[in-house]
Amino acid sequence: xxxARLHGPGDxxxxxxxxxxxxxxxxxxxxxxxxxxxxxxxxxxRTGQWISRAPSTAGHELTGTVVAVGxxxxxxxxxxxxxxxxxxxxxxxxxxxxxxxxxxxxxxxxGEVCDGGFAEETVLPARLLHVIDAALDERVAAMAEPLAVxxxxxxxxxxxxxxxxxxxxxxxxxxxxxxxxxxxxxxxxIADRNKAxxxxxxxxxxxxxxxxxxxxxxxxxxxxxxxxxxxATGSVAALNQLLGVLGSGATVALVGxxxxxxxxxxxxxxxxxxxLLGSHAFADExxxxxxxxxxxxxx
Amino acid sequence: MLHDLSGPLISLIDREIGLDDIPAAYERLxxxxxxxxxxxxxxxxxxxx
Ligand SMILES: [Zn+2]
Numbered sequence: 273x274x275x276a277r278l279h280g281p282g283d284x285x286x287x288x289x290x291x292x293x294x295x296x297x298x299x300x301x302x303x304x305x306x307x308x309x310x311x312x313x314x315x316x317x318r319t320g321q322w323i324s325r326a327p328s329t330a331g332h333e334l335t336g337t338v339v340a341v342g343x344x345x346x347x348x349x350x351x352x353x354x355x356x357x358x359x360x361x362x363x364x365x366x367x368x369x370x371x372x373x374x375x376x377x378x379x380x381x382x383g384e385v386c387d388g389g390f391a392e393e394t395v396l397p398a399r400l401l402h403v404i405d406a407a408l409d410e411r412v413a414a415m416a417e418p419l420a421v422x423x424x425x426x427x428x429x430x431x432x433x434x435x436x437x438x439x440x441x442x443x444x445x446x447x448x449x450x451x452x453x454x455x456x457x458x459x460x461x462i463a464d465r466n467k468a469x470x471x472x473x474x475x476x477x478x479x480x481x482x483x484x485x486x487x488x489x490x491x492x493x494x495x496x497x498x499x500x501x502x503x504a505t506g507s508v509a510a511l512n513q514l515l516g517v518l519g520s521g522a523t524v525a526l527v528g529x530x531x532x533x534x535x536x537x538x539x540x541x542x543x544x545x546x547x548l549l550g551s552h553a554f555a556d557e558x559x560x561x562x563x564x565x566x567x568x569x570x571x
Numbered sequence: 572m573l574h575d576l577s578g579p580l581i582s583l584i585d586r587e588i589g590l591d592d593i594p595a596a597y598e599r600l601x602x603x604x605x606x607x608x609x610x611x612x613x614x615x616x617x618x619x620x
Contacts, residue, residue: 276593284594305615309593314601330593331612390593390612405574411584411611412577418609419576446608450579468606476579 275391277327281320284330292387292395295342300398302336302354306414307389309333311442311506312381315529322384332358332382334389335404335413345398353408355416357400359553360385374424374553402558415447420554421527422447425502426455427557428525428549433500435493437461439484439514441473444527445504453477461492464505484513498522508532520544527551583608590614 273291278284295301313330316322338352348354360380361373368376382388382396404413422444429436436456438449441464450473452460460479464470474481482488489498497519503511506528514524515536526548540546573580585607588596596610 274590276590284597286591307612309596309610314597317597408573409577410615412573412580414611415580443608446583472606476582
């Protein structure tokens with residue numbers, strides 16, 4: 273079968289390899305239906321930061337159809353369509369036992385610690401698979417995982433903010449803007465250096481495009497302080513600009529993968545009570561048949 | 572519920588590609604080219620195509 277495998281930093285190859293055999297106990301074999309390319313795939317390709325085995329079939333945003341199940345698997349059956357939990361959690365550490373699997377002490381990701389979805393077939397642990405509606409478009413199903421990441425970031429924000437600014441209209445920022453446009457009663461503001469992409473997100477979500485300067489933000493918020501933002505660029509420069517337009521008491525959910533280090537005066541955070549909250553992957557936000565409503569809690 | 576978001580999600584797709592196109596897509600995305608939100612590697616084709 274064909275698979276796109278990362279051999280090392282900057283070395284991604286599409287190769288013919290042996291298809292996986294019958295799945296081991298607790299594992300499931302899938303025909304991959306669709307898979308999304310994530311910014312973290314690109315980061316790992318560029319830097320090799322998360323390469324723990326090589327070569328490894330990349331791709332952790334995947335949906336597929338079950339073609340074989342290993343011994344003891346009772347949660348999915350042959351023919352089921354599924355989406356994969358990208359988080360390879362242990363299930364045994366204190367964080368996992370407290371249902372914080374995204375903070376698992378030995379957390380890895382599908383496509384890195386095990387083969388992922390950029391292949392015709394793949395095998396994954398049954399515990400990472402969620403059955404989806406058989407009628408769901410596979411392109412939409414492939415976006416369930418980044419939607420969960422965006423929703424987790426949005427849920428880190430205070431519920432009372434009058435406006436929310438999303439910085440960066442890549443996958444996670446754009447999806448955060450989409451979710452906010454459906455669930456948030458205040459105004460949704462977006463900023464991105466890529467004007468065409470920003471306009472496309474604005475068109476689909478109804479969000480207002482702003483520049484990252486105080487005047488533009490003041491106009492967009494009718495002079496109310498900006499108290500909530502999602503940082504989805506991973507750019508230190510963009511984060512510094514964002515800090516310059518936030519109101520005192522604001523909270524920022526940081527979801528971008530950064531290159532470089534932040535140099536700030538911590539007293540600015542102290543005196544203005546600015547909260548910088550990391551947002552990693554997702555907690556319980558990945559949609560399942562019974563829990564799909566978590567994606568849009570107000571609907 | 573994902574059904575409800577199907578329309579906007581599909582309209583935000585950048586490109587739909589095959590497995591062979593992934594390395595070129597990495598290069599394109601790293602170069603900052605792409606006005607959509609997501610490049611999808613599509614292996615199962617819709618019925619009728
Ligand atoms: Zn754990």
